[in-house]
Amino acid sequence: MIRINIEKELLGDGGRFSLRLDLHIKKGEFVTLFGRSGSGKTTVLRMISGLEKPDRGKIEIDGKVYFDSEKGIDLPPQKRNIGFVFQNYALFPNMTVLENILFAMDRPDREKAIELLKTVHLEDLKDRYPDTLSGGQQQRVAVARALAREPSILLLDEPLSALDFSIREKLQEEIKRIHRVFNLTTILVSHDKTEVFKLSDRVVWIEKGRIIKEGSPRKVFIEKNISGKFSFIGNVLQIKKADTIYIATIEIGDNLVEVVLSDRDEISVGDKVIVSSKAFNPVVKKL
Numbered sequence: 001m002i003r004i005n006i007e008k009e010l011l012g013d014g015g016r017f018s019l020r021l022d023l024h025i026k027k028g029e030f031v032t033l034f035g036r037s038g039s040g041k042t043t044v045l046r047m048i049s050g051l052e053k054p055d056r057g058k059i060e061i062d063g064k065v066y067f068d069s070e071k072g073i074d075l076p077p078q079k080r081n082i083g084f085v086f087q088n089y090a091l092f093p094n095m096t097v098l099e100n101i102l103f104a105m106d107r108p109d110r111e112k113a114i115e116l117l118k119t120v121h122l123e124d125l126k127d128r129y130p131d132t133l134s135g136g137q138q139q140r141v142a143v144a145r146a147l148a149r150e151p152s153i154l155l156l157d158e159p160l161s162a163l164d165f166s167i168r169e170k171l172q173e174e175i176k177r178i179h180r181v182f183n184l185t186t187i188l189v190s191h192d193k194t195e196v197f198k199l200s201d202r203v204v205w206i207e208k209g210r211i212i213k214e215g216s217p218r219k220v221f222i223e224k225n226i227s228g229k230f231s232f233i234g235n236v237l238q239i240k241k242a243d244t245i246y247i248a249t250i251e252i253g254d255n256l257v258e259v260v261l262s263d264r265d266e267i268s269v270g271d272k273v274i275v276s277s278k279a280f281n282p283v284v285k286k287l
């Protein structure tokens with residue numbers, strides 16, 4: 001169980017604002033922090049990992065106090081049982097894949113490092129240097145490295161945002177599997193609603209340092225927003241312009257439907273969307 005109750009003054013684009021968070025995360029839960037750029041999501045991960053210090057409050061993980069401003073407790077990052085994966089991989093360029101993993105271990109263990117590389121399907125690349133790998137492969141190494149110290153908590157700061165759609169999809173599956181296999185409690189920062197839908201048990205939507213919505217992805221993104229009589233979830237496959245309007249081709253189950261977009265700026269190819277209709281008068285026919 002993670003218990004966070006913290007405050008920190010931040011300096012944003014529009015001036016100062018305070019990040020105030022009271023959050024409990026159950027063991028084994030996959031939680032996503034979602035929200036606009038600059039809302040404070042990365043700062044939350046940095047405070048949990050000990051890279052940044054809250055002004056006030058307490059962070060407790062599995063009964064152990066990591067930070068307590070009143071009692072003057074502030075465990076350094078290396079004493080916190082946490083794995084962190086950043087957006088930009090942050091691998092050591094002068095070390096091979098295997099050396100990157102060994103370096104992260106408290107007690108370097110070659111066999112265990114190779115086991116970890118097998119978990120992320122990279123054992124054949126163990127002697128390569130990071131700059132000879134694709135973005136997706138580098139991010140896999142970063143995930144293996146984050147697991148090298150056997151953390152109970154995995155923090156993922158937009159780990160897939162630099163990758164293209166098909167690689168992102170594969171790595172999403174991999175992250176989900178790793179979360180389960182290693183029995184982790186995972187906190188992901190993501191802008192990507194499709195990703196949030198696929199991966200999270202719970203979404204915490206943060207704006208300007210405050211939680212504005214919280215719950216299952218469905219509850220947060222769909223239920224309250226739409227009062228449609230009928231609604232279906234689908235994936236956007238294509239968007240094309242026809243005269244002055246935009247038409248999206250959306251895959252809903254086995255069907256493809258074409259829908260005129262009311263807000264082109266909000267929707268992109270690859271998004272998971274809800275298609276709903278308020279005045280819907282369907283015809284039902286026997287097949």
Ligand SMILES: Nc1ncnc2c1ncn2[C@@H]1O[C@H](COP(=O)(O)OP(=O)(O)OP(=O)(O)O)[C@@H](O)[C@H]1O
Binds near residue numbers: 011039040
């Ligand atoms: N130590 C600090 N002191 C003051 N302000 C800070 C500090 N760290 C970050 N900030 C500011 O707080 C704001 C929130 O930053 P943060 O990186 O947490 O946002 P974010 O929600 O993760 O954004 P993005 O999605 O763009 O990564 C930013 O405007 C940043 O400049």
